[in-house]
Amino acid sequence: MSLQFFSQLSDNLGRLLEYADDFNVIVKVGNHPEFAVFQAHSVILRARSEYFRAALSSNWARKEGECFVFEKPNISPAVFDVVLSGAIYLDHQDGDDVLELLIAADELILDELIEPLQEHLIRNMEKWFKENLLRILDTVIQRDACLKLREHCLNILCPDPYRYFDSEDFINLEESTVIMLVSRDDLKMDEAQLWEYLIRWGVANTPNLKNDLSAWSRRDFWELKVTLHKCIPLIRLWQLSVGDYNEKVKPYEKILTKDLKLKLSRHFTKTPVPSLPEPATLTPPPSPPNFIFSERAIDSIIITHLQAALVSRWIDRKFVSDAKELDMEKARLSRIKADCTEDAIQLHEGLGPSFGFYEFKILDEAKECKSSYGTGGLRYQNKIREKCNYFGVDDYEVFQVVKKEQEKL
Template sequence: MIFKFFDKLSQDFSELLNDKKEYNVIIEIDKEENKKSFTAHSVVLRYRSSHFDKELEIATTNENNIKTIIKPNISAQIFEIILKFIYGGIVDIENTDTKTIYELMINSNELELEELSAKLESYLIESKASWLRTHFFFVYHSIFDSNVFTNLKKFYNDIIVKHPNLFFESENFTSLQETALISILQRDDLKVEEIKIWDYVIKWGIAQNPTLPTNLEEWSNENFKVLKITLQQCLPLIRYFHISIEDIWEKVKLYEKILEKQLWDDMIQRHMFPNKSVKSLVLPARIISNPELPPRTISTSELPSKVNEPFSTIINKEHVVELSSWIDRKSTTYSLENIPYEFELILRGSRDDFNPKTFWNMCHGHSGTIVVAKVAGTDEIIGGYNPLAWDNLTSGFMETNDSFIFSLKNGDMRNSILSRVINSKEALLYLSDHDIYGPDFGNCEFMMKSSVSDFTQDKLCWCDPSDACYEKPIRTTNKYFSIVDYEHLRNMRHRHAGTIIVIKVAGTEEIAGDYNPLA
């Protein structure tokens, strides 16, 4: 039999951290007016962190045998959390903003606290995916400088593969590290035509050498040599034998000098004599097809054990309380303990697709649903409730008295906005062009639209404030916008509302019962 008392051990070591009598290490954190000193014990630091073990070997010692370690690039707030983890093995991030949690992960990795770093990485992916997507390049840049964070790298690379335009067309693309670009070029499932990948690689390579002439006709052999050296790790990853001869002649030939002569000869030979073998390595074609996704739903009760993701990355439980109260037309808001609905995830753009057609395919037949969308470049969360079934075979205005559109309290939005339908005959508009149009409440009073089949790519979503189908506008501007992410949620009443109790009276043939419409 083994008895374990880890809670008491953690508590005792946490109290040791606050003991100023026996410390023998001072750690100076941050710089200038934010500088702060922490006391610690060398024996604890050595055994909890290999990084501090090495630091203590070279740290200076004063006349009182106290060593000083200087860490100017860590904030006092973050280091205090780290020190509590080192001593007590406990990290409390309940009320910590996501950016601080991210910085905590980075600093934990730098201090070789692998257990904490890995835990925070998993937490960010599982619980803060929306923030990670919103701060795509900020995070993406920093994680590829290290050999860790493999799960985060995969998280971002999966997004890039699914939505490559977000990556390649960004103004931040050319500032990307070479290691990050290589990790993307290695993917067989990158859904981009190979000639476009060639164009992007050339664009990136030129951006790394700003002294190259802007006019290609002015390039010297030395200029081509510089570009070739810059792209020496990227060029072998391009699938040259899956580029058409027209594109090779019109685009690749312009930079023929950066390619090996054997490769160029083999490309031309392959198109002239397709059955003849070549000496160069022939990489397989990328998988650029985008098959239709079948409808699928994930219940909130299934999520923790099966797919390990929250029912929503956009709204929280407080929002659910508010939305549930609006659905039931309550004069007072439900409490957190008395929410009559369970919200079921039908679709998440970042998980399933941002194509309008995906919305109609996956949401077809679902009634009593909520669409919530995160507006790009703002803290706004907007959406609409549709009590009717979405129908991808129907077009035209749909009539209901119970739909509403809304803007939820979040970030800079101090109060939520509820706008109920007032023109019931034009409550919703089902448009037949599913390559362009998604959900449309009223006559564009909340509309999701994209001409490139991706709601995140072009600013065509709109909340028209001038129409009169709903009580009031849910945005303070009439500008078009794109979205960061969106979700389609089905509200399911639980706690057994709308039940019938039936009993048979003993000794008789009587059957009695009662109906309760409430939960």
């Protein structure tokens, strides 16, 4: 039989914080008006925190007389008291308190607190979480220990970014958070709108800019350019339509680098590619499936994400994909490598089409369920198939875009 008195032990350790007369550590936490001085024992701090274990055994720990002195202005007295005593009553804490406690636990390397605090915020504070999502993301973005919280934020934000980008919290984001967001392929927002939000954030974070753009001086544009110089290269401006470029980017051309302006000028002055026909000219399927396309995930020199989504609706379920569910981001889209163009698609007698020199081929056209074979292959930039095996194909459709030769007079 064994008896354990952990509750009593915790109370005893808590009293040591209040009535310590043989302390050898002073910890100054918070800022005025929330400021407090804690007197503690190094042996308890070493046992409680990896941070203090390292700090108290290093040369950079400052001493006043016989006591080690630490200053933690970014941790409030209430949070530090909870961290040291180990008595945490989450039901009595609001979301901001729990988040502050999580950040303190991360800084003091209290690993046993980090996981349950993240779980509590995700599972039990859903309403508060969504209302403060951008602020939470901004707080944890560079804290690897808070990865679960960060990923949960992104899983909510990326499919529906507009409600969060329209909030006042957006313009208060740190630069590192903005950079991370605009660089994500799964952000469901096209480049023209993303550019507008980026300009809004940049203007809000550049002091003394006037509301009237026509009144801006060269110095004003230069200041905005400095604010956004790390973000602009992440916006895929070449994906914009000519109209969007002229309307939304050209007024701010002075914040672009000379090289980028030259490349964009050449790109947008080329002969435009004819638009795809309007869907009304074709007969769409009666109830088109809800295709999921990330506007930023389409890496094509031929079509935009909107045109890709339109084509996917026309062809309904006839898209080559390994996914059983209709998620078009899981489809195998790829360009042929530059030195393998002859192997892009081939036809052989008695067989169906093959791609990438037999990397993906239809073996028998006669059978109702056509036999197919796929290998890893090297001709396409992305593998068409991950496995080397036989499989069935219910149906397929192949089309090719051919450049029309100009008639010579």
